[in-house]
Amino acid sequence: MATVELLFSALPEHVRTARLVAAAVARRAGVDEAVLDELRLAVGEACSRAVGLHLxxxxxxxxxxVLIEDEKKFSIEVGDDAPRPAPVGAASGAARPGSAQDEGGDGEDDMGLAVISGLVDDVEVTADETGGLIRMSWPTTPGAMAS
Known part of the structure; x- marks a missing residue:
């Protein structure tokens, strides 16, 4: 399993670089070429959301x-450090993609999360008082990983 970690200043101009790096690593990992445009768009939405929350x-x-490749799937995790208040009565920080709970009840980024969940079959969104994480995964073609 190979992992690539990218850290960038919370500036909108760095989102494009994150999309390009994610697509290049995904291609090398064996993600189907037909979904690379959707992958780029999902990564762009997740990174733009994180930048906006930081700002x-x-x-x-x-x-x-974080880009994680293994034999069966390619995963991307986009994390932010923007605090969200714990939802009243919630036992964990897990939230449905696009739910107002994920944004601490204000729902400001519901559209971006809806776009991501429409593009990615395997997506998980979590958030708590220390920040948030969007985890997305795509299947890979066995034996397609380059060395």
């Missing part, structure tokens, strides 16, 4: 993108 919450830490 709106005054977070100076970088946005994290």
């Amino acid at each position: 709106s919450h005054g977070v100076a830490a970088p946005v994290r993108v």
